[in-house]
Amino acid sequence: MSEDAEVRIDQVDAAHAGEVLTLRRAAFVVEAQLYNDAHIPALTQTLEELIEDMESGHTVTLGAWIGPRLVGTIRVGIEGTKATIGRLAVAPDMQGRGIGVQLVFAVLGYLPEDTSEVWAFTGQNSKHNIALYNKAGYEHQFDQVSGDLTYAYLRKILESGAIVDDAAID
Template sequence: MTSAIHIGPLAAAHAGEVLTVQRAAYVTEAQHYDAPRIPPLTETLDELRADLMAGVLAIGAWTGTRLAGSVRGRIDGDRMEVARFSVAPDLQGQGIGGALLAAVEEAAPAEVRVFWLITGAESEDNLRLYRRAGYEVVANTTDAVGVALVVLEKLRAA
C-alpha cells in the first residue's frame, strides 16, 4: 500500500482534479474494449461539478497533495450505486482502490443495505478487487456502445 494515504470527502472545488484522474484511469478500460465514448470519459467538468454540488456521496484519496483516486455513491432508498470509481494508473495495485471502496461503503447512510456497481465483464483486476471486498456478480448486460458488463452487489454487514 502507498504510504500516507488520506481519505476524505470531495467538494465541487475538486472537480478538475477528479475529472483528470477519472479520465486517466478509464482510458485503459476504453482501449481494452475499443470503446472511447464510455461515460466516464465523456462526462464534462460541468456535469461532474453539478454531481458534487448535488450532494452525491463523493470520497477522494490523496497521497500528499495529489488526488490519487475517487469514488461516488449514488443513493436510491436502501441501495447505493458505487460509481465513477477511479485510481490514477501509476498508483493502481497499491491498496488505494480497496481503501476508497471501504470508505464509500462506511460513509453510506445507515439505511443503505445493498451496494452495487457495474464494471466490464473482462476487467479482471477490477473484478478481483470487488470480489475480495465481498461483491458478487448478479447480472450480465451490455451498454449502449456494446461493451459487455457485469452487475455486482454486496449486502451491508448487519
Template sequence: MSEPRVESVEINIEPVEVAQAGELLTLRRAAFVTEAQAYGDPNIPPLTQTLDELRADLARTDVVTLGAWLGHRLVGSVRVEFEGDKATLGRLAVAPDQQGRGVGTQLMFAILPHLPEQTTEIWVFTGKDSKENIADLDPDHAYEDQHDATTGKLTYAYLRKILAAQGKD
C-alpha cells in the same frame, strides 16, 4: 500467476468538493483510458463527461464522491449513489502510477461510514471484462455477480454485496 503487489501507500480519504472537479476529471480520464483501450471504445462515460456535468454530479445530495489524496495530489476516487436501501458504486478510479498499491481497496472500505443508515446492499458496476478488479478489491469476494447490461458497445457487469445487519461489513 499474478504480479507481486507493491507496498500500499498512506493516503487521506475525504469527500471531493465541487471546487476540485477539474482535478477529479483529470484523474478519471487518466485512469479510464486503459479501460477504453481494452474495450476499443473511446466514448465510455468517464471519458465523455464534461466538467460542468461533473460539477453538477458533485453537487447532488444523493451522491458522495470520495477522493484519495497522496499529499496534495488526488490519486483515487469512487462515486457512490444512494437510492432507498441501496448504494451503487461506480467510477472507481486510481491514477495509473498508483494502481496495485491498495488505493482502490482503501476507497472501498472508506465508503462504509458515508452510507445512510438504511443501506442494506451495495451494488457495483464495471465493464464485463473487468470483474476481476472488484474481486481484487474485496478479498472476501463478498460481491456476487447479478446480471449484465449492454449500453452502446459496452456490457456492464452488476455485482451486489448484502450488508450485515450490524456494523455494515
C-alpha cells in the same frame, strides 16, 4: 513519492472537480483501450456535468490523497436503501498499491445508516476490477448490455448492525 506514503480518504466537493475529472480520464484510458471505445461515460463527462453530479445531494464522491496529490476517487449514488458505486479510478502510476480497495471499503463509512445493499458495476472484461470487488465482498449478480459494452453488476448485502462502534463495547 514513497511506496509506503499514507493514503488519506475523505469526501471530495465540487472545488476539486477539475482534479477528479483529470484523474478519472487518466485512469479510464486503460478501460477505453480494453474495450476499444473512447466514448465510455467516464471519458465523455464534462466538468459541468461532474459538478452538477457532485452537488446533486444524491451522490458522495470520495478521494484518496497522498500528501497534496489526489491519487484515487470513487462515486457513490444513493437511492433510498441502495447505494451504487461507480467511477472507481486510481492514477495510472499508483495502481496496484491497494488504493482502489481502500476506496471501496471506505465507501461504507459514508452511507446513510439505513443502507441495506451496495451495488457496483464494471465492464464485463475488466477482470481486475471484478476481482477487486470480489475481494471486498461483492458477488456477481448479472451482466447487462448497454450500447457496445456489457457491464457486470455485483452486489454486497450489508448486515444490520454489522458496523460495530468499539466505544460502545467498553
